Amino acid sequence: MTGWLIAFILAMAVGLALWRFGHMPRITREPVLAALLLGLGGYALQGSPGLIGKPAKPRATQPRVDEATIAKRQELGNRFGSDVAWLIASEGMMRAGLTEAGVGYVKRGLRDYPDSPDLWTGLGNALVVHAGGQASPASVYAYHRAMAIAPAAPAAPFFLGLSLAQSGRLEEARETWAGMLARAPADAPWREDIALRLRAVDMMLKAR
Structure with missing residues (x-):
């Protein structure tokens, strides 16, 4: 009343x-x-005037891309280009927790640039974030597409290994990073980082 x-x-x-x-x-x-x-x-x-008022429940925390992931993508991949513009837009959405929109932006970019290894890697990253940090068949497929287009590029195998490790698939992560290290040029600036990650994975495997 x-x-x-x-x-x-x-x-x-x-x-x-x-x-x-x-x-x-x-x-x-x-x-x-x-x-x-x-x-x-x-x-x-x-209206529902007869209902008893009660505070709204807060929404569950949405998965978001972290700044370290974005910085690593910029370090290992291209930072400029028309295709990368779609990645930047996607990362902006994922910063806000709008992971589905982030995935959509990368897919839209791939319509114009289907052979962009950066976009395929970005799609893998977006799908991993959307899945709460877990590797999925779709994200693994996206990373492998990027690796097929640009076999020497480090971004896709790095993030593939990272997503596998985060998902507890340590053997697969180790295989991915070991192959990446074996193919790396002697002066690659990211060799030491991958070597350290491999040692960490080996320690976790031994502790099982």
Whole structure:
């Protein structure tokens, strides 16, 4: 009953204020009154004044891409280009927790640049984030597409190994990173990073 009373008082207050201070000509009074009545009618149809009020439950935390992942992608892949622009837009969405939109941006980019290893790697990353940090068949496929297009590029095998390790698939992660290290040029700046990750995986495998 309180809800109805509040709605009625508000409608009357708005009507009175418009009549007293709005200087409405007579011809406009009936449409305004009709609009107020329609509002009350809508409340009658859709409102729930009898329900007990209670605080809304907070939404569960949405998965987000972390800045370290974005920095690593920039380090290992291209930072500029029309195809990379779609990646930057995707990462912006994922920063906000809009992971489905992030995946959509990369897929849209792939329509224009189907042979971009950066976009295929970005799709794998977006799918992993959308899945809460877990590797999925779709993300693994995306990484392998990137590796097939650019076998010497380090980004796709790095992130593939990372997603596998995060998913507890340590043997597969080790195989991926070991192959990456074996193919790496002697002066590759990321060799030491991969070697350290391999040692960490080996320690975890021994601890099982």
